[in-house]
Amino acid sequence: MKFVLLGATGMIGSRIAAEAVDRGHQVTCVSRSGRPPVPGVTATAADAADSGRIAELAAGHDAVVSALAPSGDGGEQRERFVALNRAVVDATRAAGISRLLVVGGAGSLLVAPGEELVVQPVFPADLLGVALAHRDALAFYRTVEDLEWTNVSPPAEIAPGTRTGNSRVGGDELLVDAEGRSRISAEDYAAACVEELESNAHPRSRITFAY
Template identity: 40%
Template sequence: MSNIVVFGAGGTAGSRITTEAVNRGHRVVAAVRRPEATSYLPASVRLVTGDATSERAVRDLVPDADALVVAIGGGERGLWLDAARTLVGALRGMPAAPRIIHIGGGSTLLTRKGTRYLDEPDFPDEYRDAALGQADALDFYRSSADGVTWTYVSPPPLEFHPGERTGHYRTGGDQPVTDDQGRSVLSYEDLAVAVVDEIENPRHENTRFTAAY
């Protein structure tokens, strides 16, 4: 059993990761901005008001945690980099520090040409700031997170929606995992499975991985 803190536990990804972890017997602290609006989370979850960009909030939650899941969204470009900096700063030099599991953007994955999906000419403008923000966070982990154990998780770049939990997926590195038709598809529910599997059996420490069917 692990002690897991999920920042952004009220969101689409965070709520499913929280539920998946609880269903497997883990203790979960759900750090959200508005605890009163998250009655849909499992009853055994401990709800707290918490922000991954607040050094004080992070330090309050770190001591008993085995893993810190970052599943935040809905902010301006700097949100994800601020969270990464705050978490790494709080954990650096801490003995037996928890791992960071950062739920990142699929648009940071690489096309067959070796370019990022977010850099493609037809990438939607309305998603560009968030995509660049997630890319900033990934760059930070790769270049500046020495002494801290982290994992950056990218869903598919396009076909990623709420759906069915199958418990099955395949993993890859910096390029999407595709099926026989060249599609990269995953449900939020099975992303949650992949995340909790990684917490239970670490296979991608200090690197990024992606998952799809």
């Protein structure tokens, strides 16, 4: 498989690139710096908000993967991130690609019927803007009917760690383990994302991975 990876130098993006290369996929990594996150990829510098440029880079690929993260503050952060995701969708369409996998956020996962994680008192205040931006982006993706997109929320805790090859897949509910924790290593999350990209098992859906 050949795919374009946006946000390729971030914590999650770089691990998706590494996992994909290990599986024999061809990855075109796009970031502002143009720095290759791992050996064995093609890397280029571009602004993901430039849909025309991203469409040019994506032409001839099988899929687009977005590991982009929100930037800015407050309402501006949310508006900018939705606009960025609109540009990604426009670029995917213009390139003639139907498959799009997006790294989402954990805040919109449900901890009880109708209750999102982001509104719980324990949710970190410093992550609120990022969580709401990802929630707004998910709402946008749910209006996209002409692409086979998958929005992949991480669990409440994700950090660099060990690749075990073990994880569970869920839908809109927050997954917790036997100890009540919602967690995964960035390596296992990346592996699960690449497996989802390969299988296209959950088109036009939000899913999550956790231990």
